[in-house]
Structure formats: C-alpha cells, structure tokens
Amino acid sequence: MELKPISERFILHWGEMGSRWGVNRTVAQIHALLYLAGRPMEAEEIASTLGVARSNVSTSIKELQSWKLVRTVHLKGDRRDHFETSTDVWELFRLIVEGRRQREIDPTIDVLNGFLSNPDLANEDEGAQQRIRETLEFIQILTTWSDEMLRLKPETLMKMLGIGAKLSQTFRKGSSSE
Amino acid sequence: MELKPISERFILHWGEMGSRWGVNRTVAQIHALLYLAGRPMEAEEIASTLGVARSNVSTSIKELQSWKLVRTVHLKGDRRDHFETSTDVWELFRLIVEGRRQREIDPTIDVLNGFLSNPDLANEDEGAQQRIRETLEFIQILTTWSDEMLRLKPETLMKMLGIGAKLSQTFRKGSSSE
DNA sequence: CATCAATTTCTGTACTTACAGAAATATTCG
DNA sequence: CGAATATTTCTGTAAGTACAGAAATTGATG
Known part of the structure; x- marks a missing residue:
C-alpha cells in the first residue's frame, strides 16, 4: 500500500511518540497504520508499506496482540493472517x-x-x-x-x-x- | 550517604519504572533519592550514594530542573549547589x-x-x-x-x-x- | 586578580535495544 | 503426505542511548 502524505506523517509522528513513552517505534507505527487503514492488513503489506522487515512486523504484531490492541482475522479464500485494530x-x-x-x-x-x-x-x-x-x-x-x-x-x-x-x-x- | 536497604530498593525500582516510561534511569533514581531523603543534597553526595559519575548527576539534575521537579538551594557557609525536590x-x-x-x-x-x-x-x-x-x-x-x-x-x-x-x-x- | 573549588560540557566507550536476513517451524492444500 | 506458502524464532549487526572521565568553564574567595 502506498501511503498518502498525511497518513505517512501521522504514522511517523506516532512512532516518535511511542519512543518517548517507552514503546518501540515500529510497534507504534504498525498500530497507527492499522488504525488509519481501518481494515485488516497482512504482514507483507504492513512490512512493505512501512519499509520494515517482515520479521519485525511479526514481532511487533505479537507485542500489539499482548496489549489486545490488534487481533488476527482471516479473509475468505486467503490463508494468510490479517491484522486489524479498533478504530475507536x-x-x-x-x-x-x-x-x-x-x-x-x-x-x-x-x-x-x-x-x-x-x-x-x-x-x-x-x-x-x-x-x-x-x-x-x-x-x-x-x-x-x-x-x-x-x-x-x-x-x-x-x-x-x-x-x-x-x-x-x-x-x-x-x-x-x- | 549509605542507603538503607528499603530506600535502595525503592530507588532502583523507580529507575526501572523510569526506563519503561521513557525516562533516563539515572534521572529517575536521582529524583527518587531526593524524594526519600527529603533534604537538599549536593552533587558529590548524590553521585557517591548512587554510584554514578558526578558528570552524570550534573546532566540528570539539569533534566530534572527542566521538569521543575528539582530546585537548587544553598546552605549557609557552603558554596556548593544543593538540590531538593518536593515531598508532596x-x-x-x-x-x-x-x-x-x-x-x-x-x-x-x-x-x-x-x-x-x-x-x-x-x-x-x-x-x-x-x-x-x-x-x-x-x-x-x-x-x-x-x-x-x-x-x-x-x-x-x-x-x-x-x-x-x-x-x-x-x-x-x-x-x-x- | 590569581587561586581554588565547583560545575558543566565534551568525547570516546560501553551498554542496550532495534532490526534485517536467515533458518527453522508451522500450516494449508492438493 | 509432500509441496508450497506463511509465520516465527534466532543471530549477528547496526543504531541509539547512557555514561565515565577528561577538559573547559564558571564563579567565589582572599
């Protein structure tokens, strides 16, 4: 997914904020991305959108799940995990x-x-x-x-x-x- | 100053907490020390009590002052700066x-x-x-x-x-x- | 105004954390 | 059950941060 300018800046800022509050930057960015996207995304798409390694997404998603901020969902006809967060x-x-x-x-x-x-x-x-x-x-x-x-x-x-x-x-x- | 066991553990725990919230460990420790001490302390005493370098105390105190958490006071007949925090x-x-x-x-x-x-x-x-x-x-x-x-x-x-x-x-x- | 003490700033090193890529494992489907 | 795909874990490296000690500065005192 190609990020539009404002979304990108939002996500980067969120990452910065995370760092200052003791949250891993990538973790915060992924969460911001899912929040703005408002739809489930799979690991590879998250990785390419944010320009981070897939393994990093895996670890970060696990972290977000432990906070219950992200849940895994499955789309019909697609065996990959998709991840989404609340928009509330x-x-x-x-x-x-x-x-x-x-x-x-x-x-x-x-x-x-x-x-x-x-x-x-x-x-x-x-x-x-x-x-x-x-x-x-x-x-x-x-x-x-x-x-x-x-x-x-x-x-x-x-x-x-x-x-x-x-x-x-x-x-x-x-x-x-x- | 020789720390008594519980004070020491309190201070160390506070340092840990600081780290998790994006606050430098030493900064948090110094603040905890001044809080428990309840009296102004000078840089050298802080450094030796916590086992950190004096320069580190200098930097950390500056940080705490920028948060208005620590103020400098002077004791009669002592030209050194002494630092204290609120006990409230x-x-x-x-x-x-x-x-x-x-x-x-x-x-x-x-x-x-x-x-x-x-x-x-x-x-x-x-x-x-x-x-x-x-x-x-x-x-x-x-x-x-x-x-x-x-x-x-x-x-x-x-x-x-x-x-x-x-x-x-x-x-x-x-x-x-x- | 020179000396000495106190404090701050600077600099290199050590420590910690983040992360990419590789390897290993798990899962799905024919 | 074997192949293909997806996911996680592992490992070394890189980046970032913290910090000790040295050097420089500030400031007080006689």
Missing part, C-alpha cells in the same frame, strides 16, 4: 491504560506493599517511611479511580467530567462495556 | 503530567491541527480523515480535563472523583493552587 479512540486508550497498569503499576504496588510489610522498614528514616506509604496510597487512589472511569461509557464519562455535550458527540460510535 | 506526591504528579503535556501532547496537537488545515487532507481516505479528527478531539478533551483537575487542591479533587474521605487525608499536606 476511546477503546484504544482504555486498552493502553489497562496494559500499562498490568505491566507497571500493579508490580509497583506489589513492591511497595512488600516494603510496608517488611520489618526492615523500621530502620528507615521516619520521613522516608512516610513517603513510601504516601506513594503507595497515591498510586492506589489513582488506579482505583481510573479503573472506575474506564469502565464507563464515554458519554457517561464526559458528563461526569463536566465536559460540554457538543464535544461528547465525537464519541457517538460508542464502545466498551457498562 | 500530588505536586510531583502534577509537575510530571505538565511536563509530558508540554513536551509531547502539545506538539502532537499542533501536528494534528496542521493536518486538518492542510488541503492535502482531502486526498486521504474518508475514514482516515475521520479518525485523524477524532484523535485530535480526543486528545484535546483529555488535556482540557486534566488541566482542570490538576488545578484543584487534592482534597477538592478527591471529593469530585468521589473517593472516600478516609483516603483523601493522606494528602493533608496540600500543595498546588486554587
């Missing part, structure tokens, strides 16, 4: 937040909980103890709240957040549960 | 979100706006156009809302978010404006 921004956002949470936040909470139930904690400076406790509590509050928010339909959420109705119509497509 | 989790969170916003979100909004005011956009597939518009709108809604939230005092925010009062007391120290 809100759903994508939700999946990314959930992925980050599982990979980084939850383990961090475990580590901090470990510290608090460790008798050695008493040896630390009073202030440090206090701050470790506060850090844990902060993270827990934030994740609890974000869990609740992500469970809502976007329209409901928009209302809750007190954002004007004119904007919320963007999300008319709806997605997610509840 | 909420304030730190606010500064990090604001930094990310300025560095990554705002430029992305500019790029997307550029696409929308570019006549070439008409050449793109209808669906792609639509999705570019939706992406921009989504990001704008999110940042508008986060701006509003971050301007609130933590207690007010907690109430808004409907989180029980028992938790919000963690943030009694207060910070930020409004």
